[in-house]
Amino acid sequence: MTAPTTTPARNAAGNGGYTTGRRMAASRLKLTYIGSVRAELTKLASIKSTCWLLGVAALLIVAGGAISAWSYKAMAFMDYNVETGEMVTLTTPKPVEAAYIWTSTVGMITTASLVFGIFGVMSITSEYTNLTIQSGFVANPRRGMYLAAKATVAGALSLLASLVGVGLSWAAVRGILSGIEITPLTQSQRLLPVVCILGGPVASMLMTIMSLGLGAICRSTVGGVFALIGLWTILPSMLSIAAFSEKLRPAFQSLSNCMPSSALGDFLNGMVGNAMDSGLSIGVTGDSKIDYFDPTWWQSGLIFLAWAAVAYAIGQLVIRRSDVK
């Protein structure tokens, strides 16, 4: 090699591509949020697990809707004969409430949310597992922007998948319940279609973002998924068991109602206010006082939003401060 020169020769064109000249001058390149979002979309779209997870989640929603509609249809053809004390099959089905159509449509979102959650966890933890996080942070050292772009894309993909699932689920429910009289929604239920069609997918998006936050905190797929399952199922179960204690029941029941899975269920079904509300009416009779916090559907929505925001915020904090060894 010849002796090195001291003046940069970046404007030299060619060199077989080893230099790029003005077309890629530093002034033309810039790290941007939009560029980061495009990069995250490229990343997530290029791995099979994205398609699998979102596809399974959407299918679960559709399957749940179809199964729920089928069970309502079966119940519509059955009645209880008070005189004989037996269930009889009707030739003409009973009317089905419109509210049940909507709750059936989104009935499986709470279960599918676990899949959205795993997707959210893996969208960040796989970067640590595969050491992609190093090249990611070298290309984009602004970690806040990095995680925000990832949350944007992962959330948007979950929203889209859930929207497709809800749409197909609604079509399946309507198809299965066709020929059966549908009673209209009550005044208090008038927002139920909006909650289900939009709220359901938004809730899926928030679930993904919350899980992304958990993944950023744990920085390990096993840790993130375990934290998700712990928060979604294990902790609520423990709180429900502890709520049997008369002395601690108000506190634990209130906490249980604020857990993410309860909040999501109440948000989607709270307007209906029937036994589908994850058993919150247990122990509550018409004349009993409710001595614990029992949020309304919109309060449950805000609680779920708060979970997502807090998990994401803590994830941002951890990811900005953690060392990548």
Add this chain to the structure above:
Amino acid sequence: MIEIQHISKRFGGKQVLNDVSFMAEDGKVTGFLGPNGAGKSTTMRAALGLITPDSGRALIDGKPFASIKAPMAAVGAVLDAKSAHKGRSAYAHLKALAQTNGIPASRVDEVIDLTGIGSVKKRRAGAFSLGMSQRLSIAAALLGDPRNLVLDEPVNGLDPEGVKWVRELCRFYAGQGRAVLLSSHLMSEVALTADNLVIIGQGRILETTTVSHFVAEHSAHALRVATPEPGKLRAIFASAPQVRIEPAERNASDPANGEVFRIAGADLEAAARVFAQAQLITYEFIEEHASLEDAYMTLTHSQVQYANREVPGQRPIQYGLPASVEPSFAPTAPAAPAAPAVPAAPAPSSPTDEPTQPSQTVQTMQPVQPTKESDR
């Protein structure tokens, strides 16, 4: 330019970097050498903001890395060979990186061609060999046509042609006026590539120098002589105070007879003539060179983090030459020996009056030093 300023870092209870400071200048290849666990990778990660130092700072062209407008145009880094998602294709990996900084897609194809992985660009990175993964990492580093290159052991897994290519790449970019920081634990490879040397051990900078200075400083050599006439040998150099004669430990390659000495400060050719004039019998007469590897290992031996147990039958490694060895310089003509000429002719032949020619087997025991100057 890459500046490391007084960086210290502790992981748990272990101090991994302790007041590390050096600079990788523009237009130069800076070799960053050290044994395993010395802190090379940690220092590089600190420079790129992957690790937050407890104290000190790192600057790229005078700015912290996170504040640079187009990071990929400022620094291209090779940190780990396997740094792409196993399920993602090489092309998608590079494209995603390029999109963050607004680098056009055409550049992705360019770097793929540069690194020779065009035929496998659509293959999943998980199916790549180590060498292919290393080339992919290098391609990612070159995407932004960066002003600075940070390469952490970039030749791992590469075939000889690839190693030569990386070496030429470093020299090319330094010739373009860019800064190249190249880490390795192989002195021989760095000596062929680098201009400046920074040697680190157990988190501390041991030496900051240039390759040429390091070569000059550690290219000490000595003469190894086996002779049955130790008194005559000492008498030959009695009037040359700059020459030091010390008994040397006998090696397996030394002759069984005679005494073995190491002579420092004497020129080979001058000594050979004097031995001939004095009719000194020698069974062995060679010039020993301290290799760069030996010099480097001598410097870092006490700083080695992970010392292995020696293989059975392996001779214990003697790092470098004894401390008494000094760099050679032209000796003054030694005085004519007054010792009697008593050649110890080998049996069974009878002694003759002809002086026994001293062994003039001039050969270096150690590997020939790399001729870096010719490569420049």
